[in-house]
Amino acid sequence: MSAAGGRAASAPLVGRESEPTMFELSSPGRSAAQLRATGIAPRALDAMIPAPHRRDDRLVTVDLAERDLVGHVTRLSARQYSVDLGAYPLGSCTMKYNPKMADEVAALAALAHVHPAADASLTQGWLELLVTLEERLCAITGMTAATLQPAAGAAGELTGLLLMRAYHQARGDARRRVLIPDSAHGTNPASVTLSGYQVTTVPSTARGLVDLEALAARLGDDVAGIMLTNPNTVGLFEEDIDPIAELVHGVGGLLYYDGANLNAILGQARPGDMGFDIVHMNLHKTFATPHGGGGPGAGPVAVGDALVDFLPGPRPVRRDDGYGWESPARSIGRVHGWHGNALVLARALAYIETHGAEGLAAVAEHAVLNANWVRRRLAAVLPAAYDRPCMHECVVTATALKEATGVRALDVAKSLLDEGFHAPTVYFPLIVDEALMIEPTETESPETLEALAQALERIVARAHDDPARVHAAPQATPVGRVDEARAARTLVATEDMAVRAGLR
Amino acid sequence: MPTYLPHTAEQDAAMLSFLGLERMEDLFAHLPAAVRLAGGLPIPAGRSELDVLDDLAALADRNVAAGLTCFAGAGAYDHDIPPVVRALASRSEFVTAYTPYQPEVAQGVLQALFEYQTLVARLSGLPVANASLYDGAAALVEALNLAASTTGRHGVLLSRGVHPHWRAAARTFAAGTGHQIEEVPLVEGVTAWPAGGRDDLAAVVVGYPNYLGYLEDIATARALADASGALLVVAADPVAAALVRSAGAWGADVFVGEGQALGTALSFGGPYLGLFAVREELVRRLPGRIVGETVDVVGRRAFVTTLRAREQDIRRERATSNVCTNQTLMAVTAVIQLGWLGTDGLREMALRCASGAHELAERVTQIPGVSAASGAPFVREFALRLGRPVEAVLAAMAGRGILGGVAARALEPPGAMGGDGDDVLIVTVTERHRARDLDAYVEALREAVAS
Helix, strand or coil: CCCCCCCCCCCCCCCCCCCCCHHHHCCCCCCCCCCCCCCCCCCCHHHHCCHHHECCCCCCCCCCCHHHHHHHHHHHHHCECCCCCCCCCCCCCCCCCCCHHHHHHHHCHHHHCCCCCCCHHHCHHHHHHHHHHHHHHHHHHCCCEEECCCCCHHHHHHHHHHHHHHHHHHCCCCCCEEEEECCCCCHHHHHHHHCCCEEEEECECCCCCECHHHHHHHCCCCEEEEEECCCCCCCCCCCCHHHHHHHHHHCCCEEEEEECCHHHHCCCECHHHHCCCEEEECHHHHCCCCCCCCCCCCCCEEECHHHHHHCCCCEEEEECCEEEEECCCCCCCCCCCCCCCHHHHHHHHHHHHHHHHHHHHHHHHHHHHHHHHHHHHCCCCCCECCCCCCCCCEEEECHHHHHHHCCCHHHHHHHHHHCCCCCCEECCCCCCCCEEEECCCCCCCHHHHHHHHHHHHHHHHHHHHCHHHHHCCCCCCCCCCECHHHHHHCCCCCHHHHHHCCCC | CCCCCCCCHHHHHHHHHHCCCCCHHHHHCCCCHHHECCCCCCCCECCCHHHHHHHHHHHHCCCHHHHCEECCCCCCCCCCCCHHHHHHHCCHHHHCCCCCCCHHHEHHHHHHHHHHHHHHHHHHCCCEECCCECCHHHHHHHHHHHHHHHHCCCEEEEECCCCHHHHHHHHHHHHHHCCEEEEECEECCEECCCCCCCCCEEEEEEEECCCCCECCCHHHHHHHHHHHCCEEEEEECCCHHHCECCCCCCCCCEEEEECCCCCCCCHHHCCCCEEEEECHHHHHHCCCCCEEEEEECCCCEEEEECCHHHCHHHHHHHCCCCCCCCCHHHHHHHHHHHHHHHHHHHHHHHHHHHHHHHHHHHHHCCCCCCEECCCCCECCEEEEECCCCHHHHHHHHHCCCEECCEEHHHHCCCCCCCCCCCCEEEEECCCCCCHHHHHHHHHHHHHHHHC
8 A cells, every 4th residue: 555645744844754645645536627618529549649749658757635635735834944934044046935926927917828939019017127137237237238048057157258258259369268266166167167267276375365377367368258256256255356357358368157046146246347258147046036945046147248249149138119039140059058047037027126225235235244253253163265355255163173072074064953954064165174154145134043052052162062962963954964875876766776776 | 125034133143143143244254355245246135925926917918829729739838737737736836845855854755756757657658767867868868878888889769750959959958968969850740760770879869749740650760770780769649648559568668758748838938847767677777776675674665766876966977867956846746636537537638639639620721721741640749731821820710719729830940941831830739629619720720821
């Protein structure tokens, strides 16, 4: 017999058991589907599709009653942390509160039920929305024009690098290398490889910033550009951005801005004014579109004058008689199946319009205020890797704690789960030993930050008194630490693989 | 100035004071003066969320297409989405969750992705699926990269039956990867493969059904891949897969697909769902995330993202892909939609699509001047030749409340079809269409081509 769909023992509210998979709940003959009456005569499959094309096996998916499906998925949701549940003080990903009004925008039938190939005359609302968003994003970043097609940050990076490539090629200028600081996100070097360039790593100084001398030594006329995150991944503003821009532009290279940390400078400074030529944004970070458990995101790319002609096409444009589509003269081509993650774009515009110029500036102020407060508040227990004002996130190090107690950054992170907080990002950036990267975001209250600080203080005290307990964390979660090595050694990626492995 | 900030003015002051600062702008004092923005952002002032909602709703109402009966497909499908899918997929535990890097507090998303991978593997007929990619186009791009890294070659034979936008994306990204993509033309709606193998091919790529709706001869593509030592990539439709031979059964090495039809609304083209599955030997070359089953410290079943050594945050410039974010929420949605449909419901839904499509195809091809673009078999989508430019016909049909399909040439770069295909209209029928919708379509098309 299949598992009991109405038993809630996997919900932390009433139990500690595993949730059966939907396939363990499945029972042939059960069904939830109710299809509408169409009045169209059904035809036999044989009469429509010739034998070689017909399935010769029966595709079995899953067979559930609607009640059991609802119970199963609801219990899965009870085994999942989320922004709505509590704070996510993790660096690099800006897990801020996602306003509910944006959900309502994305649910508007007049947005959600529009076919992407419908003629422009039938989709004027969408086109105006996209053009307006592009204008706002350009105003916020100080750039000239943008593509909204890239579906996420990494897609934006690759798009930006292909724009860089097209720009140099159009000038008959074959270049080979892209510079990346050693503190960069892993997507940066991975995107560089896919763009056909080679990565040259630039070391950071002891202050956590780009080493200007090392940068100068790596420059040459084969350098296509540099990818920078500013503030960088240790949460510090690259104060030498002017000389960096001068050096890179001096050899004919371009400056690429990784917008993962744009939240820190909204309304305070703009990449375009710093000399950047290409900027990607993560709308699911800065503009509060929900992360969805790992997507969908949106990664628009804005560019300066010299690169507008290369942007992906077709682009939504405003004309005298309404809105339409246009492909730039020397477009690199399409980077998405349609027009980008449109409903994510709509959410971002709603967020921007609600905040306005002053609201966005206040966002950055409070993001930076919160991060600096946490940095200072934690100084005695988990010191900052770089003892100076940070921007929207701070990187603290557990090196001293590890030496004193054997408790590592990972143990601290797992213990924080037991304290009712999501864990910070750990072991990133790679240049900081035992790194814990904390980005409170502007939407967490001072009371929440104080509670976070007290939780970390308790964990550090426990590390000294009872390190075994810290190593054993988390205990309060639906499962404890998982055996990742086993998962990688014997891949069980589907129910059918689990059956074959004797796990069912 | 509407915001979502919880801070009181007193708290702002106390926090600044704790930092030894007086004003908010002191937080930015270390930024070079030259880059500080003076005068604020050049965008409008903020408004209450209710005002913004009103304005965006009014803007949205200008999307005439939203009110038309939709016979457009070509990679984006208007299927029914039942209330249970909307109710469950909009749960904020899924919507507002982060990437499941902390498995102890992410078993909900991880288990849902495991179930998603199982369903995609079954649909594809291949043993292992990843946890999704951005969309079908992105899945194709990643498949070409996987094929190149597996074979050490860069040649690609890409059928023109694969969606034109996917092909366009493949061309764009080939500028960086150096893949040599040759497109293989369609004759009578199906791919006219060249004879004989080649020693420079990484992949042979075919759509099943192709973007015009026609079922291709996959055996010929498989033979060509075999003769060339290349991988066979099949871009298959997950709804048609309920009725037709799976990609795996045809011998595909890689399955890619667009999963929007599995519970995600048309959404003006995104966010959608990139489906990706492979033969077991290729798992260590998979792009993106994959969830595996394991146990926790006390032996309880647990799920975790695995084979992480392929990924960009660990392998950096030597990663299998640069993908980080995927489309988890759409994958969870697909799990719920397929869970609701069930084995029989999915088949019944696909059969209804096919029955409606075949009835409509028979009726419209009796209209003088309208003919089928091909005699090849199809499932829920087919192509018509109208003998006149399609755009005017679509405009006339829109006037009668019908989105009559997709003009084939509108999907290609201007001039790419060289005049051939100007009169080709792609028509799709789903289980949403009722007999009276088909009647209205036939009448609207008859009138549009007669005028």
